[in-house]
Amino acid sequence: MKTSVENKIMLGFAASVLALVGIGVFSYRITARLVAAEDIFTHTYKVIATLESGRAILTDAETAQRGFLLTGDESFFKDSTNAQAQVNEWVEKLRKYISDNPVQLQRLDKLQPLISQRLAMLNDRMKLRQEQGLQAVVNAVRTRKGKELMDQIMQGISEMHVEENKLAFERQENVQTSAVIAEVVIVGGSALACAAGLIAVLFIRRDLKLRAQSGEKLRQSEERYRTLFDSIDEGFCIIEMIFDDTQQPVDYRFLEINPSFEKQTGLHDALGRTMREIAPQHEAHWFEIYGRIAVTGEAIRFQDRAEQLRRIYDVYAFRFGDPKNRQVAILFNDITKSKETEAEIIRRKMELEAANKELEAFSYSVSHDLRAPLRHVDGFVDLLRKRSAEELDEHGRRYLDVIASSARQMGTLIDDLLVFSRMSRTDLRHAKVASESLVHEVRNALQSEINGRRVVWKMDILPQVEADAPMLRQVWANLIGNAVKYSRTRDPAEIEIGCNTVNDEFVFFVRDNGVGFDMQYVDKLFGVFQRLHRADEFEGTGIGLANVRRIVSRHGGRTWAESKVDEGATFFFSLPKNPNETKG
Amino acid sequence: MPPLKRILLAEDNERDLELTMAALAEHNLVNEVVVARDGAEALDYLYNRGKFANHANGFPVVVMLDLKMPKVDGLEVLQVMRSDPHFKHIPVVMITSSREEQDLIKSYELGVNAYVVKPVDFQKFVESIKQVGFFWAIVNEPPPDAIKRD
Numbered sequence: 001m002k003t004s005v006e007n008k009i010m011l012g013f014a015a016s017v018l019a020l021v022g023i024g025v026f027s028y029r030i031t032a033r034l035v036a037a038e039d040i041f042t043h044t045y046k047v048i049a050t051l052e053s054g055r056a057i058l059t060d061a062e063t064a065q066r067g068f069l070l071t072g073d074e075s076f077f078k079d080s081t082n083a084q085a086q087v088n089e090w091v092e093k094l095r096k097y098i099s100d101n102p103v104q105l106q107r108l109d110k111l112q113p114l115i116s117q118r119l120a121m122l123n124d125r126m127k128l129r130q131e132q133g134l135q136a137v138v139n140a141v142r143t144r145k146g147k148e149l150m151d152q153i154m155q156g157i158s159e160m161h162v163e164e165n166k167l168a169f170e171r172q173e174n175v176q177t178s179a180v181i182a183e184v185v186i187v188g189g190s191a192l193a194c195a196a197g198l199i200a201v202l203f204i205r206r207d208l209k210l211r212a213q214s215g216e217k218l219r220q221s222e223e224r225y226r227t228l229f230d231s232i233d234e235g236f237c238i239i240e241m242i243f244d245d246t247q248q249p250v251d252y253r254f255l256e257i258n259p260s261f262e263k264q265t266g267l268h269d270a271l272g273r274t275m276r277e278i279a280p281q282h283e284a285h286w287f288e289i290y291g292r293i294a295v296t297g298e299a300i301r302f303q304d305r306a307e308q309l310r311r312i313y314d315v316y317a318f319r320f321g322d323p324k325n326r327q328v329a330i331l332f333n334d335i336t337k338s339k340e341t342e343a344e345i346i347r348r349k350m351e352l353e354a355a356n357k358e359l360e361a362f363s364y365s366v367s368h369d370l371r372a373p374l375r376h377v378d379g380f381v382d383l384l385r386k387r388s389a390e391e392l393d394e395h396g397r398r399y400l401d402v403i404a405s406s407a408r409q410m411g412t413l414i415d416d417l418l419v420f421s422r423m424s425r426t427d428l429r430h431a432k433v434a435s436e437s438l439v440h441e442v443r444n445a446l447q448s449e450i451n452g453r454r455v456v457w458k459m460d461i462l463p464q465v466e467a468d469a470p471m472l473r474q475v476w477a478n479l480i481g482n483a484v485k486y487s488r489t490r491d492p493a494e495i496e497i498g499c500n501t502v503n504d505e506f507v508f509f510v511r512d513n514g515v516g517f518d519m520q521y522v523d524k525l526f527g528v529f530q531r532l533h534r535a536d537e538f539e540g541t542g543i544g545l546a547n548v549r550r551i552v553s554r555h556g557g558r559t560w561a562e563s564k565v566d567e568g569a570t571f572f573f574s575l576p577k578n579p580n581e582t583k584g
Numbered sequence: 585m586p587p588l589k590r591i592l593l594a595e596d597n598e599r600d601l602e603l604t605m606a607a608l609a610e611h612n613l614v615n616e617v618v619v620a621r622d623g624a625e626a627l628d629y630l631y632n633r634g635k636f637a638n639h640a641n642g643f644p645v646v647v648m649l650d651l652k653m654p655k656v657d658g659l660e661v662l663q664v665m666r667s668d669p670h671f672k673h674i675p676v677v678m679i680t681s682s683r684e685e686q687d688l689i690k691s692y693e694l695g696v697n698a699y700v701v702k703p704v705d706f707q708k709f710v711e712s713i714k715q716v717g718f719f720w721a722i723v724n725e726p727p728p729d730a731i732k733r734d
Contacts, residue, residue: 379706411704
């Protein structure tokens with residue numbers, strides 16, 4: 001584009017210069033021709049004038065001779081002689097003037113003897129007058145020879161005059177044509193030159209404008225990149241690799257660094273210095289990597305530790321510019337913190353895993369070793385009772401019962417606790433679960449508990465959910481079981497089971513008209529081994545609702561409850577409609 | 585000549601052993617039981633070596649194994665038995681305190697015939713042992729090599 005515009009401009013100028021030169025040359029030549037034509041023209045008129053003057057001189061010579069012939073006055077004689085001399089001069093002058101014109105010369109050659117003859121005749125007549133008097137001359141004149149000769153001469157001069165006139169006319173024509181051509185060529189050529197020049201100027205103007213625009217664009221683009229370079233948080237530098245005699249990369253020099261460089265490296269005044277100067281202990285592999293990039297041109301992304309800078313970097317490096325310069329551009333980020341965080345996360349994860357394993361080992365051991373002594377207590381109490389019952393009194397036997405019952409209760413607590421701990425350790429197996437059939441199963445299982453009591457069930461249609469079926473069954477078993485248990489004192493007991501859809505959740509609830517609880521203890525409800533009733537009022541270990549909360553929470557849902565003392569309670573739990581969006 | 589021992593019971597815990605024997609006594613099965621105090625002894629009995637070298641009891645009709653025992657545990661005894669053609673078919677009952685899933689899975693993977701959790705409640709325990717002993721030692725038809733009841 002640029003070159004093409006330049007070419008056009010050059011072409012325009014060349015055309016205009018060529019036109020001007022052409023016009024110049026042409027003008028010069030035409031002017032020369034005009035001048036020459038003018039000269040010839042002038043010359044022609046000179047010739048004509050000379051011819052006319054010739055006629056006059058001849059007439060003078062004849063008139064003076066005639067005077068002398070008539071009067072015999074010597075002054076006429078003298079005049080005639082003078083005129084005759086002038087005639088000769090005239091002939092010579094004329095010959096000179098027409099020397100370039102052979103036709104005229106030829107005419108003059110014919111004319112000249114006639115003139116000489118006439119002049120001779122004039123002199124003869126005048127001599128005759130002097131010697132023989134007037135009468136002799138009159139007789140001679142009567143021969144009319146002189147008049148004839150003179151007429152011939154005048155005729156010859158006239159012919160020459162006509163010829164010169166013709167020439168003058170022709171030359172005038174020529175000059176006029178040349179002048180017209182010159183006019184056309186000069187005006188046209190100048191117009192052409194002006195047009196070419198104008199076009200060239202227009203092109204120059206346009207080009208200058210374009211250049212100015214592209215210059216502005218370039219400046220803007222440079223400014224943008226500079227801003228980018230200056231404001232990025234990543235460190236950026238351009239280095240020049242330094243190799244030893246064996247072509248091993250041993251050091252590098254900082255040619256350019258951005259403002260973030262210092263923050264990212266903690267190095268001050270690095271520009272122009274080499275890395276070894278700044279950090280003599282900098283690991284060799286850094287030089288090797290950059291050296292390889294400088295040599296092969298292969299860009300590399302890597303993470304590595306710079307021990308002397310006490311930092312870990314994420315680096316992207318690539319060869320910069322001409323391979324001969326062995327320069328490498330490096331974009332880097334101090335990732336020490338995130339690496340430390342990562343390490344911390346890994347450490348914590350390992351701790352957590354260890355803790356989980358410990359917990360597992362613990363619960364395994366609880367399951368085995370803690371139950372054994374309880375079994376022994378109960379077992380030996382039983383053996384004791386069988387062997388020595390009659391030796392004990394009423395109190396003694398009751399004590400044995402208490403011991404055995406306590407042991408069994410502790411066994412139940414341990415079993416519940418193990419279930420609870422297993423609840424958080426075992427993986428969830430999601431499947432489509434029909435809530436309604438689950439609830440029916442649970443109700444059937446509770447039939448023995450209800451045992452002749454009057455219970456009025458009120459059940460909504462329940463949706464299908466995505467959940468771990470055995471775990472969800474446990475949730476329903478706990479909630480419905482509680483409702484049955486705590487409405488024991490009511491006749492009839494009323495239990496309502498339902499579901500509302502709120503946003504992206506199903507909110508299930510179990511409502512009873514039982515004894516309820518005081519809302520100020522609501523926070524304790526879902527805690528492990530937390531109970532709001534004495535065991536002799538309502539049996540239980542206090543683990544059920546803790547299990548409910550844990551299972552629901554593992555399904556991405558929430559649990560809560562509302563109640564008033566003696567006015568029943570409602571327990572809610574929510575489950576996400578689309579559990580894939582939450583992690584169990 | 586002492587009666588032939590038809591039940592091999594491996595139990596390291598003395599109290600558990602006593603309770604188990606008490607439970608078996610209620611079904612008059614005590615005389616049928618030979619006791620090994622850990623897994624190694626159980627294997628000694630099966631292979632006629634160590635403490636049990638030269639016993640003439642033949643193969644038991646059922647082996648009752650406690651899961652957690654010193655030296656060689658119940659799962660290892662089970663594994664040895666299942667990989668030996670001589671004992672492959674002898675019924676093995678795991679009797680243990682644990683209801684841990686991993687133990688259950690391992691036991692069944694190794695080919696256990698029954699898995700009984702010892703309840704804390706002694707009456708239930710007695711019931712379980714009685715049932716196990718009764719079923720395997722009396723009701724069940726043992727493999728051909730085992731000692732038949734007269």
